[in-house]
Amino acid sequence: MKKWLPIIIILGGILLIGLYLAKVNNKLVVLDEKATAQWSNVESSYQRRADLIPNIVNTAKGYAEFEQETLIKVTEARSKATSINIDPSNVTPEQLAQFQQAQQGLTSALSRLLAVFERYPDLKANENFKELINELERTENRINVERNRFNEEARVFNTEVKQFPTKFFAGILGFNEKAYFKADDGTESAPEVNFDFGSDK
Numbered sequence: 654m655k656k657w658l659p660i661i662i663i664l665g666g667i668l669l670i671g672l673y674l675a676k677v678n679n680k681l682v683v684l685d686e687k688a689t690a691q692w693s694n695v696e697s698s699y700q701r702r703a704d705l706i707p708n709i710v711n712t713a714k715g716y717a718e719f720e721q722e723t724l725i726k727v728t729e730a731r732s733k734a735t736s737i738n739i740d741p742s743n744v745t746p747e748q749l750a751q752f753q754q755a756q757q758g759l760t761s762a763l764s765r766l767l768a769v770f771e772r773y774p775d776l777k778a779n780e781n782f783k784e785l786i787n788e789l790e791r792t793e794n795r796i797n798v799e800r801n802r803f804n805e806e807a808r809v810f811n812t813e814v815k816q817f818p819t820k821f822f823a824g825i826l827g828f829n830e831k832a833y834f835k836a837d838d839g840t841e842s843a844p845e846v847n848f849d850f851g852s853d854k
Contacts, residue, residue, distance in 0.1 A: 674826065677819055681828045684813055685742065688806040688831055692741035695803050698796040699734070699756060705792060706731045706763075709785045713766070716776035723762075723769050730755075730762035744807070749832040763789070800834045807831040 710724050717724075734755040739748050767786070770776050777783070811830045814823045823829070 674822055677822050678826050681810070681813065681819075681823060681826065684806075684810040685828065688744075688803065688810050689741040691799070691803045691806045692739075692744065694799045695796070698792065698799045702759075702789065702792045702796065703731055703735050705785060705789055706759075709766075709782070709789065712779065712782045712785060713770060713773075713776060716773050716779070717770060720769055723766050727759075727762045727766050730759040734759040743829065744831045746832040749834065753834065804833050807833055 706727060710727060713720070714724065737752050737755050739752055813819060814828055814830055
């Protein structure tokens with residue numbers, strides 16, 4: 654029996670390590686799934702904004718025949734923003750920076766569009782256009798909320814990944830830190846859409 658004792662001890666140690674790794678893996682899977690699900694909410698909010706833009710552009714076209722360049726820039730920015738996809742299970746700072754840059758380009762284009770159409774009282778008075786702009790404002794607010802929620806889920810996940818002794822096994826199990834959204838100029842707030850539709854300007 655004594656000759657088997659070292660083997661039993663080694664096998665017991667391997668079993669304990671295996672059980673610990675399983676526990677770590679399961680916990681990280683749960684946290685990773687929460688962050689991934691929240692990323693889906695972020696993408697859904699951005700997609701909602703992208704879906705509004707064709708309606709805004711089409712409504713504006715009938716009133717602003719001489720603003721085609723602005724409309725084209727918005728359409729191009731939308732195309733670029735919707736072309737960037739991120740793997741939510743491996744959100745790197747570089748990927749997120751690229752995603753944010755494209756979305757910021759669309760935000761800037763929308764801001765220019767709304768500023769230009771301040772010169773078109775008839776358009777501003779159009780009920781359909783007003784509702785589209787109000788919906789855009791609500792969507793921008795939702796984007797900000799969902800981004801903040803993603804950052805919180807990423808924070809919880811990253812905290813667990815960096816804690817001892819989990820950090821020694823997280824990489825082996827395929828779990829890496831997630832990047833955070835940063836409040837770059839313009840991305841942390843909605844475009845200016847608070848028009849005074851009731852004025853006679």
